[in-house]
Amino acid sequence: MIEHFDVVVVGAGISGIGAAHYLQANSPDRSFVILEGRERLGGTWDLFRYPGIRSDSDMYTLGFSFRPWTEAKAIADGPAILNYLDETAREHGLDAHIRLSHKVTSASWSSADSLWTVTADQGGEERCFTCSFLFMCSGYYNYERGYLPDFAGAADFGGRIVHPQFWTPDVDYAGKKVVVIGSGATAVTLVPELAREAAHVTMLQRSPSYIVARPSEDRFANWLRRTLNARIAYAITRWRNVLVTQYFYRLMRKHPAKSKERLVAMVREQLGDAYDVGTHFTPRYDPWDQRLCLVPDADLFAAIREGKAEVVTDTIERFTPTGLKLGSGREIEADLIVTATGLEIRLLGGIPVTVDGAPFAPVEHLTYKGMMFSDVPNFAISFGYTNASWTLKSDLTAYYVTRLLNAMRKRGMRQVTPRLAGPVEEAPFLDFTSGYIQRAAQQLPRQGTRKPWRVHQNYTLDVMALKYGGIDEEMEFSNPVPAREKAA
Known part of the structure; x- marks a missing residue:
């Protein structure tokens, strides 16, 4: 049996739960399902169980914009974060959309049908789904293997x-x-x-x-929460932390010697x-x-x-x-x-993806606004910031995806594809010297040096571009005739 949804979300970690919220809130006329390969939600925060596991970002920015973090500790431990994700999914009714133990094994796009076909393994049995839009929220590293050098002896x-x-x-x-x-x-x-x-x-x-x-x-933040409404206090603290982080990041990049x-x-x-x-x-x-x-x-x-x-x-x-x-x-x-020798980067959860029968290799494409790929229709990934909390970008990405979906519905279009409208100079997707980034350079996509192909790593700029900016910039909306109608 093949199940059809307007949107298939892969992964029920922070990104996937955030995506589900925005789909439900902003595009309520779109059906969606979240396919999660593990036995419970949480992604990173369910996988890592080592002593002391905690966030390396404050929870006022690592938390969701739509659900305040109300615990006393801003730097939270893993169990507290996992509990926060559980509560968010339950309170917003998102858990009803999650299919646990559904490990996605392949995804293929057909331009002739304007459809993705997604297969998943559930306890040794194959499940098949079709969708109009595929949203990958599967993180960026290999869950099955960490990086381990070949140590002699x-x-x-x-x-x-x-x-x-x-x-x-x-x-x-x-x-x-x-x-x-x-x-x-x-x-x-x-x-x-x-x-x-x-x-x-x-x-x-x-x-x-x-x-x-x-x-x-x-x-x-704790004083503010005692003084004001929790949502208002959370929003103020969130923006304060964003602006302070951006200020010190720019200061350090501008004056590296003094900062060091x-x-x-x-x-x-x-x-x-x-x-x-x-x-x-x-x-x-x-x-x-x-x-x-x-x-x-x-x-x-x-x-x-x-x-x-x-x-x-x-x-x-x-x-x-x-x-x-x-x-x-x-x-x-x-x-x-x-x-503790690091992660092994693996985009798309290691899932083999094909586009009209051809294998999709991210390294052969430019990223569009850090979330879509040149010439690949109805497809987005959630990839957070390297210089700030992951959730800041994943929230904006999910919001932008719903803007695209709503525009497609309003215009009567079934397909949306980033297209290069002119020459663009290429640059690495991530400007980081970390070993795990350098080891994965040959599998990462590229970015451009001009918008909308540039990855800003700047929340304020992304808010303006993704939440309030236009959606037609080098983006092709189309409505190809389905193959079955052509045959008829």
Whole structure:
């Protein structure tokens, strides 16, 4: 049996739940379904279960614009975020549209029929759906595999090796010597949490990252919520945080040397002049060449000051039966090694997509407003910001998709396709030097250097363009005659 919906949304994480809300609120005449491969909603926040898992953005911007975050902590832990998503789906009636355990296995577009055909696996049985518009909200990384370098001698290690993406409750670290390999957001989250029960934790990094401490609670936001209506307080805090983040981002990009000096000085204030901040907390790159790492309440620095954790900057020569031998010749003993070595990017959830029988390769296309692809009809992806909260962009993307759907209905058109109207210079989709981005460069799409093909990474500009701007700019609305009518 084939089920038909006006819109199929793939993924029931933050992006998919947000998409469902806007479809229901702005395009109530359109039927839709959300196909989720996992056994419950939540996406990232259901997948990651490692100790201390938390947001690296404040919840006033990571939360939805339509549902206030009312908890005291602005930097929330994973269970609190998952509960927020659950409550949002239930309260807005979005859970009725979600099909859990429906892992999408393929998607194909037919211009002759102006239809997508989507297949999904449900417990070994194939389910088939058709839709007029396909909205991919499946995130940007591989859920089945994290990035893991080929470490020499890993098989010789006598303890346990675990990647944070696949943490299970039986991972025992109490009273153990633990080494966390990595220096990104996951590593700086894990280290202070593991240090609470471990005998000692070593954060082993090849090179340092910029690390910024901030309070886990936003006193202004909590005061405002006690003073004003929750929605008004939330909106004010959200915009304040957006503007403050944009200001400091632009400041750091404009004055990288001074910004670097200040960020490093902030670490020195935490650890003292005697600590070797130059080696362990002074990156070689400029601020925002990679995403900054957030540590709430300076918990990482507290663990270091108390001697429960240390940072070692070195390379790994090989694993040994009892730990690690480093490039400097030093050996670190370990009972447990946690490889916080990053994600593996996988666009579209790894789903094979074809357009009129030809395989769709994102790298061969330009992105339109950061969400659609040149010459691909009725298709959008949700991809958040690299310099701000993911949800800020995913919210706007979902809103814009409903604008397109409403325009198609009003104009009596079945097809909408971004088309290049003139020459455009190409640029990388993401201007980031992070390893996980560079490793995936050959599979990522390209962006243009002029609108509407440019990815701004700027919420204020995107609000104007996606919420209030025109929708006809280099966008083709069409109404091809269906193949079955031609045959008749």
